[in-house]
Amino acid sequence: MLTPLQKAFFWDQGYLRVEKLFGPKEIQALSDELDWVFETWADHNAQWQGPWRDQYLTEEQKKAAKLVAINDFHLHSALWNRVAADPRITEVVSDLIGPDVELHHTTLHAKPPAVGSPFPMHQDHAFYAHEGHAYVDTLLHIDPAPVESGCIQFLPGSHKAGALPHILDGAPHLPTDRYRLADAVSVAAGAGDLVLFHLCTVHGSDLNRSGQWRRIVRLGYRSPANRQTAGYALGRPGPMVLGRRPKGVAS
Ligand SMILES: O=C(O)CCC(=O)C(=O)O
Secondary structure: OOOHHHHHHHHHHOEEEEOOOOOHHHHHHHHHHHHHHHHHOOEOOOOOOOOOHHHHOOHHHHHHOEOEEEEOHHHOOHHHHHHHOOHHHHHHHHHHHOOOEEEEEEEEEEEOOOOEOOEEEEOHHHOEEEOOOOEEEEEEEOOOEOHHHOOEEEOOOHHHHOOOOOEOOOOOEOOOOOOOHHHOEEOOEOOOOEEEEEOOOOEEEOOEOOOOOEEEEEEEEEOOOOOEEEEOOOOOOOOEEEOOOOOOOOO
8 A cells, every 4th residue: 555655756756666566486486477478479679669769879779779578468377467456556556546447458578688778758648548647557677677777767747747749750759859868767676666657757768788687567557437548459448457347437
């Protein structure tokens, strides 16, 4: 359960880190299962394209940069399906968006050592727009993510501006001259930590310059009453992981 201070921090800053939600043994089991997902289902050439890469990477880094990703892998693994409905996550999310919580999607972002691709500054609203505020993205950290691994970075309070127009050349991203990683707060995290953020919080991450993998799993949750208007999984109802879907509300 979140404290009043944690809730206030989330709504004011647009993000929050909750430490050690999962213990080392559990994270090891989740990591082992991810290895299977990785080998069997993942896209090993998944990095985002677009003109932003000229600002973030040298020519050499552009050639080497790599990302391994997969959407909705909880559909392929019973263990990860259980994680998506784990009360430690869903109750924290419920503290922010209310008693009824629907899973919207899961995504793995795995940055390989030394060459793990950066993400340009963006809002997730540009990928799956919703009408209201009752949507929380959560990042479950499978590996430690120190600053040098290309941990997640946020522009504090940026969610208060609402949805911003994105450049749609390649993956949606914000203008690189106005929205800079250099101005963002780095949220380094340990394995088992959960980082939550608002759909309109501007965020991105840098190249993985460490010698270790940086794997995070994003689990997106919404109130079933928060209508999606565009983007990924539009019109697809997700499983209720807490509470109930009231009759007549749109997914
Ligand atoms: O994995 C990362 O470093 C970036 C994550 C991100 O941009 C997102 O989850 O929307």
